[in-house]
Amino acid sequence: MTWVLWNDRLVKDEEIRLSKEDRGYQFGDGIYEVIRVYDSNMFTAKEHIDRLYESADKIKIVIPYTKDVFHKMMYDLIEANEVKTGQVYVQITRGSAPRTHQFPATVSEPVITASTKEVERPVSQMANGVAAKTVEDIRWLRCDIKSLNLLGNVLAKQEAHESGCFEALLHRGDTITEGSSSNMYGIKDGVLYTHPATNLILNGITRRVILSCCEEIGLPVVEQPMSLSDVYSNDEFFMSSTTAEIMPIVMINGEKVGSGIRGEWTTKLQVAFEAKINQTINV
Known part of the structure; x- marks a missing residue:
């Protein structure tokens, strides 16, 4: 069974439901990071998470969790999938709203998804x-x-x-x-x-x-x-x-x-x- 992160919950992959009006889907309005995992440990996790938050700031997305909480969510995901040598992919979009190029006046919370898998070193x-x-x-x-x-x-x-x-x-x-x-x-x-x-x-x-x-x-x-x-x-x-x-x-x-x-x-x-x-x- 593969577990993925959906906002603040670990769910089965097939349980994720994303809106057709998600701004990441319609505009690429979002950010991402890829973090390497060695022996079930994230390498340079702090630096990757810091950069994720920096990218969010640059496009005016507010991540609704502290960096410490985010760090723990990534490790919970790795542990749930028992990944040894691999990677974590995390993506954050601005959320779902009726389609307009400018930021909508009202928008849902940012949508966070993350997955992890085994990836051998080349x-x-x-x-x-x-x-x-x-x-x-x-x-x-x-x-x-x-x-x-x-x-x-x-x-x-x-x-x-x-x-x-x-x-x-x-x-x-x-x-x-x-x-x-x-x-x-x-x-x-x-x-x-x-x-x-x-x-x-x-x-x-x-x-x-x-x-x-x-x-x-x-x-x-x-x-x-x-x-x-x-x-x-x-x-x-x-x-x-x-x-x-x-x-x-x-x-x-x-x-x-x-x-x-x-x-x-x-x-x-x-x-x-x-x-x-x-x-x-x-x-």
């Missing part, structure tokens, strides 16, 4: 690396909000998928921003380069952990936009996300990056990231 791909394809970034200009408006991301990911690639490497003109569902990093001459946390990217939680790992292993970081025209000159390239962790990109548009295998600094970062995971498990 160990083989993290060792061998993956391919990426460059795709023009056509998304809106508030990518810092983790909103439900993901059509631009979906189209980019599909284009990469149809080309046999794991991820789309997004760019606005000659400027690399991020991936369709990830952050992007290049390493050149012992320095890591990544786009700064502006409105053009989502400041990934995994990204923040990686930057702290860089400090620990002595890898200098420069947060500045990378040039698409210079992407192939990187010695190493990788992406990061909640479920992909630190994923080497060894080929872009059919051309090898560096030697075409996982690089030395990327490997060191993976080891440092693994140590962070183990700290969570052993708490």
